[in-house]
Amino acid sequence: xxxxxxxxxxxxxxxAAAELTAGWMAMAVRSFSRKRAEDVRKINPKVPREEAxxxxxxxxxxxxxxxxxxxxxxxxxxxxxxxxxxxxxxHMKILLKWMRGRSMLKLSCARVxxxxxxxxxxxxxxxxDSVVTEKPVLETAKAPFKGKKAMKIxx
Numbered sequence: 001x002x003x004x005x006x007x008x009x010x011x012x013x014x015x016a017a018a019e020l021t022a023g024w025m026a027m028a029v030r031s032f033s034r035k036r037a038e039d040v041r042k043i044n045p046k047v048p049r050e051e052a053x054x055x056x057x058x059x060x061x062x063x064x065x066x067x068x069x070x071x072x073x074x075x076x077x078x079x080x081x082x083x084x085x086x087x088x089x090x091h092m093k094i095l096l097k098w099m100r101g102r103s104m105l106k107l108s109c110a111r112v113x114x115x116x117x118x119x120x121x122x123x124x125x126x127x128x129d130s131v132v133t134e135k136p137v138l139e140t141a142k143a144p145f146k147g148k149k150a151m152k153i154x155x
Contacts, residue, residue, distance in 0.1 A: 039101075040097055040098070040100050040101035041101040041102075042101070043094065043097050043098040043101050044094075044098075045094060045095055045098045046091060046094055047085060051085055052095065052098065054085065055083060055084075055085045055086060055095055056095065056098075056099050056104060058078075058081065058083040059074070059078070059083070059092070059095060059096065059099065060099070060104060060105075060122065062074065062077045062078060062081060062083075063105065063120055063121060063122055064122050067121070068108070068110075068119035068120065068121040069119060069120055069121075070117055070118065070119060070120075071089070071092075071093060071096070071118070071120070074092065074096070074120060075089045075092055078092055096120060103123055104122075104123060105120050105121065105122065105123055106120070106121055106122075106123040107119070107120055108121065
């Protein structure tokens with residue numbers, strides 16, 4: 001109640017109290033509007049633990065052999081390798097998240113032009129999660145953008 005009384009008096013203390021209230025409210029709105037981060041350590045791999053570890057060995061081998069991979073590229077490699085136990089791309093994504101929770105893999109973000117690519121790679125002891133050391137080789141190439149200027153017809 002004292003905080004609101006100070007705001008009604010006018011002058012410098014009132015201005016400071018109003019700024020304090022506005023700052024607190026902005027922080028509260030920002031913190032409550034964000035979703036809470038998911039705890040990746042508690043991910044259920046949807047298969048028994050022994051089978052999950054066998055599948056994760058195959059996934060680790062793919063990521064280790066082919067460098068930082070996107071989810072789509074990882075799925076293509078899994079289909080080629082024929083790893084038993086991976087039922088679908090969604091199931092593979094759950095397993096990759098489960099592996100991240102056990103510090104087997106790391107997920108890093110690389111900017112490619114004006115887009116972001118999220119890449120899975122092997123996690124080592126000397127890794128810093130915020131730095132991408134290798135430049136990814138992307139298998140999908142985008143065609144150049146042709147805007148309205150390219151479509152104009154000259155007379």
